[in-house]
Amino acid sequence: MEKSYPGGRNFVRNSFLHRGFPAVGLDTVMESLAPSTLHQYNSYYQKWWSFCIKSEKNPYSYSLNLLISFLTEEYKKGASYATLNSQYASLLLLFNIDAIDKAHLKRFLKGVSKKNPPKPKYQTTWDPTCVLGFLSSWYPLEELPTSQLTQKMVTLLALVTGHRIQTLSKIKISNIIYFEDKLEIRIPDSIKTSSCKNFQPALVIPYFREEPKLCLASVIDVYIKKTKDTRPNDTDYLVLTYKKPIHPASSQRFSNWIKLTLKSSGIDMSQFSAYSTRHAATSAAYRAGVSIEQIRKTVGWTKNSSMFNRFYNRPLGLDSTEFAKAILTLK
Template identity: 30%
Template sequence: MLIDTPILVYSKERSTDSSLQRHCPSIEQNIESNDMSCIRKQFIDRGISTKTASIMLCSWRKSTKKQYKVFVKKWFSYCRERKISEVQISINIVLDYLTILYENGLGYSSINTARSALSALGLVIDNVLVGAHPLVVRFMKGVYNLRPTKSKNICVWDVSLVLNYLRKLSPVNMLTLQEVTLKLVMLIALTNATRVQTLKFLSVDCMEKLRDEFVFHLDVLLKQSRPGYKNPDVKLRAFPPDRRLCVYTVLKEYIKRTEILRVHTKQLLISYIKPHKAVTCSTISRWIKVVLQKSGIDTRQFSAHSVRSAATSKAKLYNVSLADIMSKAGWTNVNTFATFYNKRIINSNSFDVNVLNN
């Protein structure tokens, strides 16, 4: 994805190039210690206040900065080795840099991130952000045709495998805290097609208990958050047809068990091991993978994030409307579901077994 608003705008005619080199004699060193420090310096040198510069730098999410940092360092190394300016550049230099990345075995997605990183630096050629330059766009189309992006998995595991395992974890009041925790996390992930990040941000302070459901309001910045977008509530409804899979019942038990343990945090999910602190996204992902493994699913092939694909694909199979699926998962573009999440469900039984089982 290209950045719409550049941080710095340079062109061959601008005199700020020498200013950049004068104030940042070791740009790569600054990038390595703080990937945005040199850009912050330039904002301030252009008369922008420190507070305003800090706000502008927050236009990038932490994950985006982490991705860009790798390719910004590669760009400065490329320029240093050839003893050329990092900002007074030509389109040929940019294309050569991207070609080297391609020859080093990088795929379309990685090279596209490198292109976005250059745009994030505000590099401009022919009055166009470098990433949007017609020749760069043409180059990227060539990369895609030669080395197209392939989906990691064209199919997804059958939800029924996990449901069969979760049914065995009953009755809920006889389970250990670890078992209750694992069952709750997986049921929330399945019934709401939530990201692990969303699970982490569930808070008892933002929880509303109704007659047959719990509702969690999310007033935090999520991956899909943007101006004008309201995070969908996480609703955990009772499921009378099968109490063994009732997330409402499991949550009630979990809250009762953890109420006295949740001392210094309002986060819903806490560790089942002393001192019972609030857990991170990586811990929640590990919990989900434990359930997948116990359900007989190959976690070398499927990650915790595959729950979103499995849940939404099964919903589509059972004719849940696309609008409902997108609303539940927090998508606004139908192509997101069609391209990345709507997958063929692996049938655990072979043809002959299905025939013999009638």
């Protein structure tokens, strides 16, 4: 057996072959796995491979004892419940694990969750008004340099839609439908939540004419006109890099631009990431009276999803001494 890790894609392919899966269908099976999933799983597979080689075991062979030993070692190294759960999910793809062993593994993971309960990434969130106030100063739109116009657009997209950055990076000009009072942007490409059971997202962006400095629909219109002459002929993606060579912006580039804008707005980026726009936007909408049902529908959560209440609905980071000061000043 080879000692060198073959890479995530080849490891998955080889695992199917080891289980007797017909080689003729392997390419189709691999198409079922999103590149982002394989990228995430690759680090888990590398750890599993190293563990098996060190233990002088075959990485393609499963045993309950070996898998429990692996997860236990990762837990002792500091892996959280969420990480262990993801590692378990990645390994389910490699092996035929029967129902009894799955029950044992789930019991093990439940024990981990009891000892070290999963926590939301953020305990508090930030107030979008400070960011919106900052972005209001970037006006008139036609006079902004492409860099500022791009950063303003992607940050407003993240806040106004509440969607994942990956989804926003898939926006194409040909999928923008214009109405008198709004834009509707359809996302037919495969994204994290794509499945036969879920609808693909449609982003609805109104023309906010009463506040033109923050009208995202107008920002998009100006951006398309401004980049028309520099846009590569074969590029339909809305958001492009503004430094040569010009090409469609990646999710990572989106994140970098959003982080730069948030930091300039006064947000503490040592505490928050670009993805925190999703927490800030949904929490602000809820505080403003938008129903949980409408929030779920807008940002792409399913009807019965508890994601908002469990992980996204966060209070603002208030002064923790406020209560004590109020008591001490009573007369």
